[in-house]
Amino acid sequence: MGFASVTELADAELAGQSWYSTWRKSPSQVTTIGIWFDLSMSPGQPVPQYYAASPLIGQPMAYSDEQGMFAGRNVAPATKHLKRLTVLSAVATALPMPMMLCDYLYYYPFIDEGPTDEQLLDNTAPLTRYTDGEGVRVMAVSVAGRTGGQSFSINYTNSAGVAGRTSGLVIQNAVSVNGSIVTSNRASALAQGPFLPLQTGDTGVRSIESVTMAGADVGLFALVLVKPLAQLQLRGIDAPVEVNYFTDFGQLPTIVDDAYLNFLACPSGSLAATPLHGDITVVWN
Numbered sequence: 001m002g003f004a005s006v007t008e009l010a011d012a013e014l015a016g017q018s019w020y021s022t023w024r025k026s027p028s029q030v031t032t033i034g035i036w037f038d039l040s041m042s043p044g045q046p047v048p049q050y051y052a053a054s055p056l057i058g059q060p061m062a063y064s065d066e067q068g069m070f071a072g073r074n075v076a077p078a079t080k081h082l083k084r085l086t087v088l089s090a091v092a093t094a095l096p097m098p099m100m101l102c103d104y105l106y107y108y109p110f111i112d113e114g115p116t117d118e119q120l121l122d123n124t125a126p127l128t129r130y131t132d133g134e135g136v137r138v139m140a141v142s143v144a145g146r147t148g149g150q151s152f153s154i155n156y157t158n159s160a161g162v163a164g165r166t167s168g169l170v171i172q173n174a175v176s177v178n179g180s181i182v183t184s185n186r187a188s189a190l191a192q193g194p195f196l197p198l199q200t201g202d203t204g205v206r207s208i209e210s211v212t213m214a215g216a217d218v219g220l221f222a223l224v225l226v227k228p229l230a231q232l233q234l235r236g237i238d239a240p241v242e243v244n245y246f247t248d249f250g251q252l253p254t255i256v257d258d259a260y261l262n263f264l265a266c267p268s269g270s271l272a273a274t275p276l277h278g279d280i281t282v283v284w285n
Contacts, residue, residue, distance in 0.1 A: 002079045002252060002285050009246065009283065018083070018283040019072030025263070027271035029177045031094070034186040036194040037271065038141045038224075040068070040104065040262035041179035049262070051143055051222035055110035057122040058207070061260040062129075068104065068260035075284040081252035082230060084281035088240035091274040094267035097234045100194070102226040104260040105129055105136065108208060113146055113172075113217035121223075123207045129256045130227050133159035133206035137195040138167070139224050139264070140182045146219030148174025154196060154211045154223065159204030167196045169214060181264070182221050194264050229253045229261075240278070255282055
C-alpha cells in the first residue's frame with residue numbers, strides 16, 4: 001500500500017506529503033434508472049470532458065491536458081495513494097447510487113454506429129499510464145443518441161501483449177443521453193455493467209485495434225480505457241458517505257502521477273439538477 005506501518009503513514013502526513021481538494025458536479029442530463037453514467041461529461045469542477053477529437057484516432061488523457069479531479073503535484077519517485085473520499089448529494093432523486101472513481105487513460109472518439117464494416121482505430125499516440133494494461137477496462141460512452149438494440153464487438157490487445165482478442169457481442173441500450181454507458185442495461189441478455197466484457201482469461205487491455213457493428217444504428221460513441229480505483233455507495237441525503245481506505249480496508253489505492261480522475265455513477269433516477277459534492281485526500285511516500 002506504499003507504507004510500511006501506521007507510523008510511516010502518519011509521519012508522511014505530518015511532513016506535508018498529502019493533498020486535500022474538493023470537487024463539485026452539477027449534472028444537467030436526464031439519466032435513466034439503472035444505466036451507468038459518465039460524470040466526466042457533466043458541468044462542474046472538474047470541467048466537463050466531451051471526447052471531441054479526430055474520429056477513431058486514439059487520444060491519451062492526463063490531468064495536465066484534460067484536467068479532471070486534481071490529486072496534487074507529481075511526486076515520482078514517491079508513490080501517491082488515495083486515503084479518503086467523500087461524496088454528498090442534497091437531492092434524493094438519483095439515490096441510492098453506486099459510484100466508481102477511475103483514472104481515465106485513453107479514448108477513441110466518434111465511433112460511427114452506421115457502418116457494419118470493421119472500423120480500424122489509430123493507436124499512434126501511446127498509452128502513458130498503466131502501459132502494461134493490467135486492470136484496465138473499456139467503456140463505451142454515448143456522444144450522440146441512438147435507436148438502440150444493435151450490438152457490436154471490439155478487437156483488442158490484452159495486458160499480456162496478445163493481439164487479436166475479442167470482447168464478443170455486446171448490445172446497446174436505447175438511452176439517447178450523452179454520457180450514458182451504451183452497453184449498460186438492466187434486462188437485455190447481452191447487456192453489461194459499465195465495462196465491456198473481455199475474452200476469457202484476460203485481465204486488462206493495452207489498446208483497441210478495431211470495432212465492428214453487427215447492425216447499423218444512427219448514434220456515435222467513444223471507447224474509453226479506464227483504470228478503476230475505488231468504489232462507494234451514496235445512500236441518502238441525510239449525511240455524506242465517507243470512505244477512509246486505510247481504516248476501512250487497510251489498503252490505499254495507488255494514484256499515478258498526472259492521473260485524470262473522475263467518476264462513473266449508476267443512478268436510481270434522473271441526475272438532472274442533482275448537485276454532487278465531495279473531497280479527496282491523497283498521501284505519498
